[in-house]
Amino acid sequence: MKTDSIFYQIFLKFPESFFDLIGESSDRVGDYQFTSREVKQLSFRLDGLFLPTVEETDLPFYLVEVQFQPKPEFYYRLFGEFFLFLKDYQPPYPWQIVVIYPNRSVEREQPLHLENMLNLPEVRRIYLDELGELAQESLGVGVIKLVVESEEESVPKAKSLIEQTKNQLPDEQIQKNLIDLIESIIVYKFPLKSREEIEAMFNLSDLKQTKVYQEALAEGEGIGRQQEGFNLVLRLLNRRIGQISPTLTEQIRGLSVEQLENLGEALLDFGTSSDLRQWLVENT
Incomplete structure (x- = not known):
């Protein structure tokens, strides 16, 4: 199961679940828009962002990352992308980082370089197997925990x-x-x-x-022919232009077999994710 895509859809269609997960009032949903954002310089893409919908506010923006595989370099990448995002966009809000893990065994902390960063109050780490009563009390959190x-x-x-x-x-x-x-x-x-x-x-x-x-x-x-084509094209795209965002992944998942075959040929000429977006606009 593509966990990044599943979580993207959960937060996009039922954003109340995110605020329940972090212990904030879900009444604040109307003050935010959930999106994904590309960091231009090195073509990074952040898993998800909850951005306030008004500029003059003390509300923080939330950078959300879902990590279900143990990767020693994860926090190096996360903080690198985060600071590049600040440089590129300079959002007029305070910040919060929320990392969602299935359990603690997946996490790789890197205390030598990053212990102080990880202990900041602005950095929250959530382990789905430790949600306890919260998963019983909140419908949205229950749906999130269903993944694990x-x-x-x-x-x-x-x-x-x-x-x-x-x-x-x-x-x-x-x-x-x-x-x-x-x-x-x-x-x-x-x-x-x-x-x-x-x-x-x-x-x-x-x-x-x-x-x-x-x-x-x-x-x-x-797995049918369409799924095989989707899997192949996604692997080729990831090699060609880097990790594909959940939004683009869902668009590609909805392509027919013929469209996937055409995309498989066209992607050889892609240089960035912008080329993929343009192709999808023109061909779907």
């Missing part, structure tokens, strides 16, 4: 979250978006399951009717 639930626990937990969504969210569009996210997580947590197996273990009519379920399972057993 075991296979055994994820299906009953997803059913419970869907019921909570129906009961707690009066807005039908927000309700639908969140149910789609829950079901996306479940479908992609079981990529090798057949249609019959998914239906049997989940057994919810809502799941069978959602777009994500139909698209994910229409490929048949295993």
